[in-house]
Amino acid sequence: xxxxxxxxxxxxxxxxxxxxxxxxxxxxxxxxxxxxxxxxxxxxxxxxxxxxxxxxxxxxxxxxxxxxxxxxxxxxxxxxxxxxxxxxxxxxxxxxxxxxxxxxxxxxxxxxxxxxxxxxxxxxxx
Numbered sequence: 001x002x003x004x005x006x007x008x009x010x011x012x013x014x015x016x017x018x019x020x021x022x023x024x025x026x027x028x029x030x031x032x033x034x035x036x037x038x039x040x041x042x043x044x045x046x047x048x049x050x051x052x053x054x055x056x057x058x059x060x061x062x063x064x065x066x067x068x069x070x071x072x073x074x075x076x077x078x079x080x081x082x083x084x085x086x087x088x089x090x091x092x093x094x095x096x097x098x099x100x101x102x103x104x105x106x107x108x109x110x111x112x113x114x115x116x117x118x119x120x121x122x123x124x125x126x
Contacts, residue, residue: 002025002098002115003024003025004023004096004098004117004118005022005024005118006094006096006118007020007021007120008020009094009121009122010121010122011125012086012123013124013126014087014124014125014126015086016124017082017083017086019080019081019082019083020036020081020083020094020122021079022034022036022078022079022081022117023077024077024078024096026077029077029098030053030054031053031100031101032053032098032100032115033050033051033052033053033098033100033102033106033112034051034079034097035049035070035096035099035106035107035108036048036049036079036081036096037095037097038090038093038094038122039092040091040092040093045095046061047061047108047109047110048060048064048068048081049061049068049070050070050106050107051072051079052101052105052106055071055074057105057106058070058106059106064083067083067085068081068083069082069084070082079096086122086124090122091124092122093119093120093122094120094122095116095118096116096117097110097113097115097116098113098114098116099113
């Protein structure tokens with residue numbers, strides 16, 4: 001069974017940076033589209049960023065464009081989310097997700113991803 005393990009969350013101040021990591025078990029990491037979603041209490045899980053299998057295509061939510069950057073290292077079976085200029089509204093549980101490629105290089109909806117991590121809390125204080 002494939003496992004996704006996130007790390008790197010924490011409590012920071014507005015304007016600070018964090019780097020989230022997602023380590024994926026198994027031999028097929030390079031075949032997955034990888035994405036980060038986030039969720040706050042009472043709200044649906046929302047797309048943050050996604051990256052195609054070899055990293056050529058990247059997609060970002062409008063709310064994080066220019067501040068967040070997604071990357072992957074297929075040799076290390078790891079995806080990353082670099083978060084800069086953090087804002088209090090970025091506070092959420094961040095989830096890593098993996099899915100098979102589809103009609104578009106990077107899907108932005110949860111049902112396109114069938115493997116999920118347990119989540120890591122990011123809290124940004126003002």
